[in-house]
Amino acid sequence: MGRSPCCEKAHTNKGAWTKEEDDRLTAYIKAHGEGCWRSLPKAAGLLRCGKSCRLRWINYLRPDLKRGNFSDEEDELIIKLHSLLGNKWSLIAGRLPGRTDNEIKNYWNTHIRRKLTSRGIDPVTHRAINSDHAASNITISFEAAQRDDKGAVFRRDAEPTKPPPDGLGPGEAAQVPGPEPGPVHQPPVPRGPHGGHQARREEGGRRRRRRRGPLLQLQHGAPQEHGVQVQQLHGAPDRHARLQKHRDEM
DNA sequence: AAGTTGATCAACCGCCTGAGA
DNA sequence: TTCTCAGGCGGTTGATCAACT
Structure with missing residues (x-):
């Protein structure tokens, strides 16, 4: 016996968020604030579960997030x-x-x-x-x-x-x-x-590698004030397209 | 150039907790 | 007191990519 799923899985998207979804979520929260996550997806016109929206907002879209390497x-x-x-x-x-x-x-x-x-x-x-x-x-x-x-x-x-x-x-x-x-x-x-x-x-300490960073966020032209380098954009649209394709195939 | 390995990180899963009925 | 539900949390997964052979 488990608790009922937090949302109707058959009608929700999973995986990487698209720019459109991010925009919808951001716009909705800016307009209405963080309210009931369960009803938010429907109200915002998102095919996502509330948990997913919350996670996306908190970990990624919140404007006060500091990005970039840890000092x-x-x-x-x-x-x-x-x-x-x-x-x-x-x-x-x-x-x-x-x-x-x-x-x-x-x-x-x-x-x-x-x-x-x-x-x-x-x-x-x-x-x-x-x-x-x-x-x-x-x-x-x-x-x-x-x-x-x-x-x-x-x-x-x-x-x-x-x-x-x-x-x-x-x-x-x-x-x-x-x-x-x-x-x-x-x-x-x-x-x-x-x-x-x-x-x-x-x-050698940290392996030198290009931080992938918030690809989708950057790809969307999100604000750069969080210290994210423009270079991180490279490859992002490609990856996103692949993810989308992969999701479509499922 | 192609294949392999390991690092990275966004996102998901399942459980716990607290509020309200 | 018990039950239900939403929110929150920690652990884990899986796709991607850089480094390397």
Whole structure:
């Protein structure tokens, strides 16, 4: 028994958003504000489920979003907040103006986790990887929340108190040891089938690549004030056309 | 040039929570 | 008190593309 789907799936679009859909959604929210997401799609003339509209707006279309690379300060703040809050991405995002939980979650999984690992820090516990007593004396790490099959939440750590609603209680920061500076232990760099390929990437920091960025948004001529480079436009229409074609074929 | 690999990130899925009836 | 529903969240997926062989 599950709950009924949030919308009639047979009559909703899925996948990448089109410019027209973005325009409709943006125009509707600008005119009426963020109201009832469930009824919004119909009211706005969108064949999308309300959840999808909400996600699109929050993660992408909201005008106050900051785009572009994370600064080093943001990096460190995310790491610190993660050590306090664990995977509470929405709480972390709440302390990073202009960033979304989805963006931070992705950034954590793709960049920061590797960064911490390369420093010899376990991204889960925020402790040195080769610490013999990592399991003891835990003062932080809400990260350890785990679910059983029924979805009940258990906590592996010894922290008896629940984090306050905004996640940061008084005095909590004082307990944060912070990521220990410098590589305590360099884990062996996994070597892919291409030899030093991966190792080069690891040691060179971020792999140099063109940020794809908000393709559709840019493609639509969205405002550039979020620090997005015009170059990111390249290839976007092509990709969009392919996506559309793919969706049509389904 | 072609094929492979791995990184990136938008979007989806399913569960939880809280409000209202 | 119980049930229903909408909103919200975290985890995961899959398409795309750059880097590399």
